[in-house]
Amino acid sequence: MRVVESINRALHDLMEANLRLVILGEDIIDPYGGAFKVTKGLSSAYRDRVWTTPISEGSIVGMAAGLALKGRPAIVELMFGDFIALAADQIINHAAKFRWMYNDQVEVPIIIRAPMGGRRGYGPTHSQSLEKHFCGVPGLTVLATHEYADPGALLHRAFASRSPHLIIENKVMYSRPVLGAAALPRPPDADIVILTYGGCVEHAVAAANKLSEEEEIATAVVAVEQLSPFPGEDILSQVGNCSRVIAVEEGSPGWGFASECARALIGRVKHFSALAGPDHPIPSSREWEDDLLPGVNAIQAACIDLFTRG
Amino acid sequence: MNEHAIRKDRDVPASSLGELRIVTTSALQNLALPKAGNTLLGFELPIEVRLYQQMMLIRLVEERLLDLFSQGLLFGTTHTSIGQEANAVGVVNALDRDRDIIWSNHRCHGHFIAYSGEVEGLIAEIMGRVTGICGGRGGSQHLCFRNFHSNGIQGGIAPVAVGSALARKDEGAVAVVFLGDGTMGEGAVYESLNLAAIFGAPVLFVIEDNEIAQTTPKNLTVSGSIVARAEPFGIRSFAYDGNDPVEICELAQEAVSYVRAESRPCWLYLRTERIGPHSKGDDTRPALRLEQARARDPIPPMRRRVANFEEIDAFCRSVVDRAVESAAAAAMARG
Numbered sequence: 001m002r003v004v005e006s007i008n009r010a011l012h013d014l015m016e017a018n019l020r021l022v023i024l025g026e027d028i029i030d031p032y033g034g035a036f037k038v039t040k041g042l043s044s045a046y047r048d049r050v051w052t053t054p055i056s057e058g059s060i061v062g063m064a065a066g067l068a069l070k071g072r073p074a075i076v077e078l079m080f081g082d083f084i085a086l087a088a089d090q091i092i093n094h095a096a097k098f099r100w101m102y103n104d105q106v107e108v109p110i111i112i113r114a115p116m117g118g119r120r121g122y123g124p125t126h127s128q129s130l131e132k133h134f135c136g137v138p139g140l141t142v143l144a145t146h147e148y149a150d151p152g153a154l155l156h157r158a159f160a161s162r163s164p165h166l167i168i169e170n171k172v173m174y175s176r177p178v179l180g181a182a183a184l185p186r187p188p189d190a191d192i193v194i195l196t197y198g199g200c201v202e203h204a205v206a207a208a209n210k211l212s213e214e215e216e217i218a219t220a221v222v223a224v225e226q227l228s229p230f231p232g233e234d235i236l237s238q239v240g241n242c243s244r245v246i247a248v249e250e251g252s253p254g255w256g257f258a259s260e261c262a263r264a265l266i267g268r269v270k271h272f273s274a275l276a277g278p279d280h281p282i283p284s285s286r287e288w289e290d291d292l293l294p295g296v297n298a299i300q301a302a303c304i305d306l307f308t309r310g
Numbered sequence: 311m312n313e314h315a316i317r318k319d320r321d322v323p324a325s326s327l328g329e330l331r332i333v334t335t336s337a338l339q340n341l342a343l344p345k346a347g348n349t350l351l352g353f354e355l356p357i358e359v360r361l362y363q364q365m366m367l368i369r370l371v372e373e374r375l376l377d378l379f380s381q382g383l384l385f386g387t388t389h390t391s392i393g394q395e396a397n398a399v400g401v402v403n404a405l406d407r408d409r410d411i412i413w414s415n416h417r418c419h420g421h422f423i424a425y426s427g428e429v430e431g432l433i434a435e436i437m438g439r440v441t442g443i444c445g446g447r448g449g450s451q452h453l454c455f456r457n458f459h460s461n462g463i464q465g466g467i468a469p470v471a472v473g474s475a476l477a478r479k480d481e482g483a484v485a486v487v488f489l490g491d492g493t494m495g496e497g498a499v500y501e502s503l504n505l506a507a508i509f510g511a512p513v514l515f516v517i518e519d520n521e522i523a524q525t526t527p528k529n530l531t532v533s534g535s536i537v538a539r540a541e542p543f544g545i546r547s548f549a550y551d552g553n554d555p556v557e558i559c560e561l562a563q564e565a566v567s568y569v570r571a572e573s574r575p576c577w578l579y580l581r582t583e584r585i586g587p588h589s590k591g592d593d594t595r596p597a598l599r600l601e602q603a604r605a606r607d608p609i610p611p612m613r614r615r616v617a618n619f620e621e622i623d624a625f626c627r628s629v630v631d632r633a634v635e636s637a638a639a640a641a642m643a644r645g
Contacts, residue, residue: 054508059469059501066473066485069459070411074473089498093463094470102454103444 003151004174007038007113010152011075014159015046022067024051024060025077035079036115036174057086064110065095065164073109073159081114081168082128095164096139109162111155117170117199117250118277118293123284129198129251129277131168135228135260142228144168144198147176148184148205149225168227170199181223185209190220192303193239195261196248197224200294204248207299217307227257232264243270244306248294250277271309275302350427350629361403361555362612362619365395366626368420369609371429372586374630375419375436379590383638384436388450391420393585396608397518398424400558401486401578404566409457411478411485413471416451417518418460421488426455429629434637441636446643465489465496468515472502472575475511484569486514492523494532494539503543506575513575514565515540520584525594540577551581553608583607 001009015021023042025034029052033040043050053060057078064074078084084091091112098108118127135142143158145151145167158165185208192211194204201223208219222238224231239245245265247258258274265272275294283289350367352360372390379388391398398420402412407425414421422432428443435442436450443455451462461467468487475485493499494517506513519536521528537549546568550561558580565576583603587593593600613619 051509054501054504056469056501056505059472059498059505062466062469062498062502063473063476063505066470066475067477068473069470070474070477072477089463089466090469094461094466097452097461098459101444101448101452102459103447105444105454106459 001178002174003145003147003169003176003178004036004038006150006152006178007145007155007169008040008042010155011039011042012045013152014075014156015042015049018073018159020072022049022051022064022072022074023077024053024064024074026053026055026079028052028077034077036171038113038169038174039077057083058090061087061090061110061112062094064112065090065098065108068108068110069098069106073162075111075113075159078112078114080126081116081130082125084112084114084130084134087112088133091134091140091164091166092137096137099163100139107162108164109159111158111165111167113167113169115169115171115174117172118282118289119172119199121284121286121289124281127282127289129168129249131166131227132251132256134166135230135256137228140164140166140228141226142166142168143225144227145170145173146198146201146223146225147173147179148181148201148223150178150180154225168198173199173202176202184221184223185212186220187212187218190218190242192217192219192244192246192306193242194219194221194246194248194299194303195224195235195239196221197227197257198250200248200250203294203296204299206296207303210296210300211303215304215307217303219303224257230260230264232260235261235264236268239265239269244309245269245271246273246275246299246302246306248275248299250293252277253279271306273302273306275299350429351424357403357559358556358612358615359622361396361399361559362609362616363622363626364399364403364424365555365609365612366623367427367429367629368395368398368423370626370630371423371433371633372419374634375433376586376590378437378634385438386449387589388419388436389417389589390586391417391584393583393603393607394518394520395420396553396555396558397516397580397582400555401516401562403559404562405484405486409478409481409483410566411457411471411474411483412459413467413474413485413487414453414458414460415464415467415488415490415493416460416462417490418451418453418488422453422455422458422460425458428455430633430636431455433630433633434640437637438643439637439640440643441640442643465493465498468499468502469505472506472509472511472513475506475513476509479512479573482570484512484514484566486516488516488518490517490523491519491521491528491532491536492526494536495523503540503545503575507543507545510573511575512569512573514562514569514578515575516578516580518580518582520582522584522588522595524588525592537579540575545575545577547577547579549579549581553582553606555608555612
């Protein structure tokens, strides 16, 4: 099963099991079934509860929050994660605040699904990884799916919590097969641990395998599913006694995943380094994009550098 | 479009106050079957008297809030609706409090009191006490009580109101969202009009036009017509300029009935006046403009129609006194 099918299956199951659930987003109804085909078949199966919307990301999220707050859970698909900036006010000042601000008198069971990431040549406004801007928002849980876990199960987990969730999906990953956690390189007594999430996981895994085979550097990959609140304790335990850690992310450098990893690991590891995307917009040129986003070669080189430090 | 620009003179009704019973909110919470509505809101009274009593309650609460501020007993900010009480009581009394939903804005005290009668819960909330309606978490502009919600971001509540209306549409519920002339600058309002029309959301958009956004007059911020704003979305619109709570209530009833029966959105424009400052002591309007605003105070005309207004005033004053006393005695919320 591919990632897109895993998510699609979970959406079907959730719709079948929850008769009040609504799915909304742009261009999500059949025959198109969404820009990345994640909602394919849903509008045919649940005609009254799959709503294609005008191009109004902010108000779609606001409407979903209103539905959820009054008893109709909602899942919103943002066509491209880049468009989430339009919904920032609704997420930060409305959906994520309501429960606490209203003294726990209400709950807001909404899930916002946002396809992020580059490597498809979509250029500056359709290739970003903007999730860090929504991490650290109280009341909002940010998850990132990857193929070494179960993307459908992640959606079920988010739904069951009945609180606002943002799920980051990776555009490239949709077509990848679901491999499960057993496929992650986790050698005992690893020389290096790579901490990463989302679309970078497959590149980290490829780099780790090459490092083990070509350089005899035992490299483990920890694929993080929950970005915010940051699971620092869990990451500490996964890093264990390893003294070299590298954090890899696709978004712009600074104030992000690597910073949180470093904070969690203060005083616990000897060598730490980080890889991120560029500090300028993502170029449209496909090859240039590959040069800039952390890929297998860059991760491998960074790990060797970390290893040679001692 | 239905234009209702009416100012009617009415006979002063022979009204009676009915039996008055002072019920504090804490006593209300102990009632076996908590139901929206209580004698604080005068449900047993003739409409003129009821609306007058609710307006006085709002007026006295807000005057007291400004008073408490000047004494240094409140913090943060507060936005009073002094002068706009007729809108609050007129619209809210046209609703079914048991199922309809209200979304209000930063200037929400009047709407809140007209809906809930929770005077003590409001004052305690603004004073940051544990007995506040949101336990001291929300304060003046972030209130929640049953189906009443407010938030301090301009226009952001509009799409949320659309969603909440759709969620409860099957139960015949209507959602009301209060906006102002200043909010006409927010894009979320127009996205919401489109969504409400597209999805057939039973939402009543109420626009309280007090002609000023904080300190900036309407002519510097609003182009075109507010009254005609919703018409291109195919949304039925009503407009009223008169500040008479009974007439507003009648018009709101017509609008609410339409929204409920047709499951369609509606736009209700109400021209009003903000007599007080935006928040506290920040009124930069010239004296003449303020005088014009005061001339449209909705309370004096009602006193000519409510024979025993002094009795009602005294009742409302005692309610506010007790609420302040009780809130002041409660512990500060500290988490």
